[in-house]
Amino acid sequence: MPGAAILTAAQQRDLETLLTKDKRTDKQEQTMQELIAKRDTILVPQLSKGAKTFIEDEYIKDRFGFKKTFTNIYTEKGNFLEQRSIREVGQYLGYKFATKAPEKFMRNDYLKTRGYDWKVKRFVFDQKNVWDPTGLKLLQEESELALYEWQIRGYKMLINELEGGNIESGAVIRVLMNPTEEQVLKQARIMFVNDGNDWADSMPTEFVQEVQNMFDFEAKFPDIADRMRIYPVECLPEHEQLIRIYVGLAQEYYESLAERVEHVNDGKVSMFRNF
Numbered sequence: 001m002p003g004a005a006i007l008t009a010a011q012q013r014d015l016e017t018l019l020t021k022d023k024r025t026d027k028q029e030q031t032m033q034e035l036i037a038k039r040d041t042i043l044v045p046q047l048s049k050g051a052k053t054f055i056e057d058e059y060i061k062d063r064f065g066f067k068k069t070f071t072n073i074y075t076e077k078g079n080f081l082e083q084r085s086i087r088e089v090g091q092y093l094g095y096k097f098a099t100k101a102p103e104k105f106m107r108n109d110y111l112k113t114r115g116y117d118w119k120v121k122r123f124v125f126d127q128k129n130v131w132d133p134t135g136l137k138l139l140q141e142e143s144e145l146a147l148y149e150w151q152i153r154g155y156k157m158l159i160n161e162l163e164g165g166n167i168e169s170g171a172v173i174r175v176l177m178n179p180t181e182e183q184v185l186k187q188a189r190i191m192f193v194n195d196g197n198d199w200a201d202s203m204p205t206e207f208v209q210e211v212q213n214m215f216d217f218e219a220k221f222p223d224i225a226d227r228m229r230i231y232p233v234e235c236l237p238e239h240e241q242l243i244r245i246y247v248g249l250a251q252e253y254y255e256s257l258a259e260r261v262e263h264v265n266d267g268k269v270s271m272f273r274n275f
Contacts, residue, residue, distance in 0.1 A: 131179035
């Protein structure tokens with residue numbers, strides 16, 4: 001319900017199992033009490049510091065009519081890499097026709113997006129391709145990978161509402177892929193300079209080959225299962241209600257910024273004006 005903390009489906013099952021036990025270990029008792037406390041905690045929705053910073057940046061860009069856009073050879077080759085990555089992950093998961101969804105503007109009263117990465121009948125996916133192995137976050141707890149979970153929930157909300165979809169849930173998928181040739185050469189140059197050489201010096205062929213071999217993850221780990229981390233995202237009706245609540249809070253905060261900007265220099269100009 002709105003305002004209450006949400007247990008995940010797994011947490012709800014764990015709680016129900018623990019509640020049915022006649023005897024529980026100290027650890028089980030502690031876990032049960034923690035889950036009960038989370039279930040019964042009433043949350044007062046409020047914007048995080050990060051959310052406020054993002055909204056402030058968007059307001060300033062809107063005020064001055066400014067936006068950042070760019071496209072170049074790197075983004076074009078990155079798009080090609082994304083297509084191949086999605087196809088390989090889709091085939092591994094049993095969706096042999098998986099492909100990158102075409103860019104499509106979607107909007108309702110609360111959300112807007114230029115589209116999701118790919119979807120099948122019941123699931124929608126956001127795929128993150130990385131070329132630094134630590135970007136897979138293989139050893140992090142799932143709770144630490146939740147940065148994009150609301151993105152998945154937003155996709156589900158829009159697809160079901162605007163396209164008559166039947167999306168039930170989704171996942172964020174991180175995949176380790178080879179970087180583009182340009183990215184490898186750029187990294188090789190940085191490593192070359194960090195070794196004490198000058199930017200203008202010619203890089204030995206052997207050195208460049210060594211760097212290329214280091215980044216050839218697909219040759220070293222040809223099975224994509226060894227280069228992938230899947231983070232499932234649960235999508236409940238309660239999540240959609242929270243989206244509506246937080247979008248309302250975000251809009252209110254955005255609208256409050258005009259007055260703050262209007263008076264940002266109040267009491268300061270007189271300190272330095274030359275009368």
